[in-house]
Amino acid sequence: MMDQRPTLADVARVAGVSKAAASRAMNGAYGVSDAVRRRVVAVAADLGFEPHPVAQALATGQGGRQRRDTVEVLIVDADPEAMSGKPFYGRVLAGASRALAGRDIGLTVRLVAAPPAEDPDPPFGRLLINVPAAAATAYARRGRVVSLGRSGAGVAFVAPDNDGGGSQAAVHLVSGRRERVGAVFGPPTPCADERRAGFLRVMAGAARPVAVADGDFTRSRAYEAARELLAREPDLDAVFAACDVTAMGVLRALRETGRRVARDVAVVGFDGSSLAEAADLTSVYMPVEEEAESAIRRLLDPALPEPGRLPTTLTVRGSS
Structure with a gap:
């Protein structure tokens, strides 16, 4: 029976x-x-x-094995070298681990080229990175999520002041009397769009035209974009790179075309990562670890107030 x-x-x-x-x-x-x-x-x-x-x-956990609740860091990034080549993700994991210290909650990481359509066994909560708005909203309907960066309607998020950081980079170049400015921006994500908007607003106010190339936060595309810019505008005297990884590609292109960094062409990045320090790169610092820690704490307790935008600061080094 x-x-x-x-x-x-x-x-x-x-x-x-x-x-x-x-x-x-x-x-x-x-x-x-x-x-x-x-x-x-x-x-x-x-x-x-x-x-x-x-x-x-x-x-x-009473039968010899213990199942732990987990927080999943879901990263959408088509770059197969993303985890090793982009310090941002390591900084996120450091901040997330700090927030979970002393709690019986595991931390897992999933790197995918596109958001998974199936979600049969969702974790306790998800920290979303680069997840498109529609997918983020769908995840939020099914469970707890917090996004790093502005995302879909109704999805809680934590983000730095990207617009303000882009403005700081532009003010620095304008005050340094850079006249022929180029920029390698990022992919069409909210964070990249905010950096772009802040930078271009200041440049427009200073009557500085900007030669623009689109990047995707990878070194290879940034290198190609910088070569394109230099071919179109050989007299460029400054380049804004929308992230430090992008700046690495820009610096390579400048070296290979015989430009002297800072003297001939100033370069400013964005992230303030270990790459910036190692390359003596002027960069807009954003507190990624604090951003991730704040996001995890809100994931654990949705009653916490929204943290608002985290401040960014420009660190000036030898590249400008």
């Missing part, structure tokens, strides 16, 4: 939550609100659901 007893999947379906959320609610784990927990428990009682003792022991 077939077993007709209700299952956890039945409880999840009737309660209108995922199976993972139902399991967390039944076992008193992180990741569900009090309202959801009460609803799941009430549905389980109505259906006569009884957790299997072995499964419950495994879920709660």
